[in-house]
Amino acid sequence: MFGIPRAPLLLGLAGLIPFVWGAISYLVPSLATWGAGLFGPRNVSLFVQLSYGTVILSFMSGVLWGFATKTRGAQAAVGYALATLPALWIFLAPATGPTSGLMNLIFGFIGVLILDFAFTAWGLTPVWWMRLRVLLTTIVVGSLSIGVLF
Template structure:
């Protein structure tokens, strides 16, 4: 069972992705929202900016897990932990469609890293249940941004 605090905070962390999907799917609503809060906070733009932030954040989480390892496994864990942040930095330019596609790939890759760190026994036992749920929400929302954006 996923503890309540990580579950609720994780789900809250998906709200910008969900908001971006809603404002992408509803252009008239997006226009009104953009006039109220700014164009950076609607449609695929909020998803792209926030997605890069979250991939970077997750690099830090993985780094923390790597501290539980020793020797070569620790070194490998540290190297792997920086990949999501580097991916976000190098791959999210070039327009909303390509950046969205690269973020989808980044979150899929992150899920693979989550699985590896879990397999190594470095994560809490509930970690993969949480990460699969959150990744499914994020990737679905990003797909909406890419397809409709």
């Protein structure tokens, strides 16, 4: 699909499940009740989106760090510094409640996408990287937005 290798595409799409599940469990309360009974109350709606989103945003810092290893000198210093931003953002961003926590994640994922563009412009990513990242980020931000709206 879109020239993205099968393994990263399938794993990336599978990684969307908690985001989409969280959004669906906002929209269909009976599913949230069923899911809370089956998986525990921390694994539906707001809770799954906040906890899983924090993990994945930090994971994306690690991915960018890996790309930065392809650089040298001043570009390496900039690459490593930029790679730490998503994890630092979600750790330090003030969340005064559920909505602000979700908004912090939305801004974080949009920020990662901007960094993805920069790392791609530097020639550090695979040629298919941005097609995958735009697809996944669109679905993640859309899913998190449902939590903000409901």
